[in-house]
Amino acid sequence: MPRRRPDRARVHRRRPGQSIPQVTGASAPTAGAIARFERDHFHPGAVARALRCWSAFVHGPIRAITDSESCHYFYGGWDEPDWCRGILRDAQxxxxxxxARELRALVRPLDELYLTRAIPAPGNASLRELLDTP
Structure with missing residues (x-):
C-alpha cells in the first residue's frame, strides 16, 4: 500500500468547484501576471489573500497597529501583517x-493609511522597512 503524503503537502490544493481568490480592481493582464507569479513563487490566490490581510490589518483596531504583541493576537499564523506585506512587496x-504599477496603486493607499495610524516604534520597525522599499 502506498504511503499517503503529509497533509502539509496538500494544504494549497483546490477542491473541485472552489474558486481562486483574485485581486479586486486588477485588469485582466495584471491578473494573469499575478497568477504566473503565484504559480512560480507561492500558491494560487496568495497575492489576493495578502492584500485582503493587509487591508484588514490597516483598517483594524488601532491597538493592533500600535502594539506588536496584540497584533499577533488578532492576526496569528499565515495572516501576520509582516508576512502579507512581504508577499505584496515581492510581487511588486x-x-x-x-x-507592478497597477498593484502598487492598490497597495499604496493602504500603506499611507498604516503610516498615518501607526506610531513609529521598535516593534513595528520591520514592517516600516517593508513599506520603505519599492
Missing amino acids: RALPAKA
Missing part, C-alpha cells in the same frame, strides 16, 4: 512594470 518587485 517580480511583476512586469505595468502590472
Whole structure:
C-alpha cells in the first residue's frame, strides 16, 4: 500500500468547484501576471489573500497597529501583517512594470493609511522597512 503524503503537502490544493481568490480592481493582464507569479513563487490566490490581510490589518483596531504583541493576537499564523506585506512587496518587485504599477496603486493607499495610524516604534520597525522599499 502506498504511503499517503503529509497533509502539509496538500494544504494549497483546490477542491473541485472552489474558486481562486483574485485581486479586486486588477485588469485582466495584471491578473494573469499575478497568477504566473503565484504559480512560480507561492500558491494560487496568495497575492489576493495578502492584500485582503493587509487591508484588514490597516483598517483594524488601532491597538493592533500600535502594539506588536496584540497584533499577533488578532492576526496569528499565515495572516501576520509582516508576512502579507512581504508577499505584496515581492510581487511588486517580480511583476512586469505595468502590472507592478497597477498593484502598487492598490497597495499604496493602504500603506499611507498604516503610516498615518501607526506610531513609529521598535516593534513595528520591520514592517516600516517593508513599506520603505519599492
